[in-house]
Amino acid sequence: METLLRNAPAKINLTLRVTGVRSDGFHELESLVAQINLCDTVSVASHEDGCYGLTCDDPTLASDGSNLVLRAAKALNAAARTNHGTQIDLRKRIPAGSGLGGGSSDAATTLTLLNDLWQTRFERAQLAALGAELGSDVPLFLHTPLCILRGRGEQIEDLGAPPALWLALILPEIHCATPAVYATCDRLGPPPPRPPLTEVLAARTSANALMDLLFNDLEAAAFQVAPELGALAAEISAVTGQAVRLTGSGAALFRLFDHPRAAAKFALAVGTETGTRTDVIALHT
Numbered sequence: 001m002e003t004l005l006r007n008a009p010a011k012i013n014l015t016l017r018v019t020g021v022r023s024d025g026f027h028e029l030e031s032l033v034a035q036i037n038l039c040d041t042v043s044v045a046s047h048e049d050g051c052y053g054l055t056c057d058d059p060t061l062a063s064d065g066s067n068l069v070l071r072a073a074k075a076l077n078a079a080a081r082t083n084h085g086t087q088i089d090l091r092k093r094i095p096a097g098s099g100l101g102g103g104s105s106d107a108a109t110t111l112t113l114l115n116d117l118w119q120t121r122f123e124r125a126q127l128a129a130l131g132a133e134l135g136s137d138v139p140l141f142l143h144t145p146l147c148i149l150r151g152r153g154e155q156i157e158d159l160g161a162p163p164a165l166w167l168a169l170i171l172p173e174i175h176c177a178t179p180a181v182y183a184t185c186d187r188l189g190p191p192p193p194r195p196p197l198t199e200v201l202a203a204r205t206s207a208n209a210l211m212d213l214l215f216n217d218l219e220a221a222a223f224q225v226a227p228e229l230g231a232l233a234a235e236i237s238a239v240t241g242q243a244v245r246l247t248g249s250g251a252a253l254f255r256l257f258d259h260p261r262a263a264a265k266f267a268l269a270v271g272t273e274t275g276t277r278t279d280v281i282a283l284h285t
Helices: 068-080 102-117 124-134 178-188 197-202 207-211 219-225 227-240 260-274
Strands: 003-021 027-046 052-056 086-091 146-151 155-158 166-171 253-257 277-282
Touching: 003 102, 003 178, 003 197, 027 102, 027 166, 027 197, 027 277, 052 068, 068 086, 068 102, 068 124, 086 102, 102 124, 166 260, 178 219, 207 253, 219 227, 227 253, 227 260, 253 260, 260 277
Parallel strands: 052 086
Antiparallel strands: 003 027, 027 086, 027 146, 146 155, 166 253, 166 277
């Protein structure tokens, strides 16, 4: 039985600007996104025609038809007008509900793996279009590790490789419901002025310079929806003297560093003082 395996990387939103609300209820976004070297692993194997199976080492995730990787497999099969089957195995390292895009990355990786396994020969743009129907973040994982996301996520500008930086990743066990965060963001009104992306990109080789320019228009809303998350961010700043940023709608927080030792020192201080899970991760290369 042929089996194909690939890593599915997480992402962080270095910037996230909410530019409006669409007629379909989705929000218009502009976001500078970097993939990071924290990965799930997806493997696919042939199965009986029309049959799908899923195993996962995280028992909290649904393994029925609602799971995004199974929906991705069925979407590709339908688009190709074939009747293939597959057995999928998912090994999770990216925490669910953290704003790191784990489910979307798993779905995008499933599309690329099955495109190879089934020899459906879809181009990247076709896979991205299928991904956009599954979730707003899915298409970005079919692009370069550093990219600009616009619209509801379907417009992607490739920027190539991310800078050679490290991040201290803070992973609190706090749930931020994405719909509640966006609804609160709408009620809060316009955010303060933000630097243009050209200025952000010009600073990307220096962690400190870049951190001073990063922003997330959902951050204030997330801190209202989950006040304990805002309190944690404030505590980290007080303990370390350095600010952190939110990725996506939360709840993961991060700070960038030029060297892994500096990231490890920061992560150790945060973990020791707050009791929160931390990790030191390279930007994806």
